[in-house]
Amino acid sequence: MDVSSRPPPKRLTLAMIAERLGISTATVSLALRSSPLVADDTRKRVAALADELGYIYNRSAASLRTARTNIVGVVVNDILNSYFAELVAAVETELVEHQLTVLLCNHGDDFARQRNFLETLLQYRADGVILVPSVGTTPKDVTRLETAGLSTVLIAREVPGLDETPMVRGDDGAGLRMAVEHLIGLGHRRIAFVGGRSQSSSGRDRRRGYEEALEAAGIPVDPDLIFTELMTRNEGRAITDAVLARKPTAIAAFNDLIALGIVNELRRRGLEPGRDVSVTGYDDIEEASVWSPALTTVWNGQQEVGRRAAAMLTGILQGRAPEQRRILVTPELRLRESTSAPAA
Structure with a gap:
């Protein structure tokens, strides 16, 4: 027999599964959607038979019926x-x-x-x-x-x-304010703020937290110590020379990636992070706690x-x-x- 003349295989339907299991088509449909209205045992039986027969649930058709x-x-x-x-x-x-x-x-x-x-x-x-x-x-x-x-x-x-x-x-403003207050409490007065996008709420709020902490301590905000439009580890590395040229004793980074990039570059220049220059991050990603030195940062939840x-x-x-x-x-x-x- 010519293969091209064979009739197409019959498409599996919910009704076929329902007939094999002796249950209603509606129950099969609910079971395949993992509905809590169907008992666990029934759901497992339906799923097992659908898998055995190679049935693929038609989510698009189902969405027309359920609006989901x-x-x-x-x-x-x-x-x-x-x-x-x-x-x-x-x-x-x-x-x-x-x-x-x-x-x-x-x-x-x-x-x-x-x-x-x-x-x-x-x-x-x-x-x-x-x-x-x-x-x-x-x-x-x-x-x-x-x-x-x-x-x-x-x-x-x-x-x-x-x-x-x-x-x-x-709460981005509160978090960055905590970090800068910590640095001020250690005795730092020349604190750089590095990173963030000025067009994003997180960038604006963290910069605001930085400025509020300085102002509350009576420290003038120096625009030359603010470096924005940076987000990544590589950008942290690349900006380090420009930041160090401003002679900060501490750097409050917008996020941990920028902070870790800066820490890397400090080490390459023979400076010890946490001794020669203090660095804080933001987010408390998993890497922050295992880095050397471990990064002081703000957990962002x-x-x-x-x-x-x-x-x-x-x-x-x-x-x-x-x-x-x-x-x-x-x-x-x-x-x-x-x-x-x-x-x-």
Whole structure:
């Protein structure tokens, strides 16, 4: 028999699985969606037979029936930064427990890349998104998502003017203020601030915390000791010469990556971090505590931020309004080896 003349294989359907198991098609559909309305034993039997027969659940068709796709987007600006990797891991753990599938976007502060990903989520009728907004994001960009039915929770950064959009982040101003107050308490007066984007809320808030701590101690803010528009370890390395030329005795970095880049370069120049120049970071990524010298830094609550943002979004998807729309996680100063009193 000519292979081309064979009839196409019969497509597996929910009804076929239901008939084999002696249950209703509706029960099979609920079981494949891991619905709590179906007993564990029945769910396992359905899943086992579907796997045996090679059945692929048609999520698109199901979404037309239920108005849900169980897809959630998670959008961050730098997945290579361990802070965001740890945050995303916490988000995913929470969402997976609610049988939600996570799609990840790393926009790198490229607004066009963020926009394209969000458009894709809308086209595929995703249920929601947890978003670190890129530089250039406006209130209109976010309200458009919500109007289109994409439930949105902001994390790590705010977009001014979005009072009703749920948001979870660390208290950036308070955290950087803690770090600078610690350095002032050690006796430092020439303290540089390195990093952050002036167009992001975290960049503005941490710089504000730096300036508030200096002003409260009666120390004039010196613009020559402020270096912004930097985010990465390599940028921390590259800026070190320019920072040292200003003769600081201490450096408060915007994040741990910049701080570790500076620590690297100090060592290469024969300077000992924590003795010749004190350095503080921000975020308390895992690497900070095992580096040599261990980095004095500010814990930014990445797991807490991720967990609470995911819980907030799942609550919204289940029809519950958030009890709080704006959550600030309180930071903590972690004292280690990279800070000490100024060298004589």
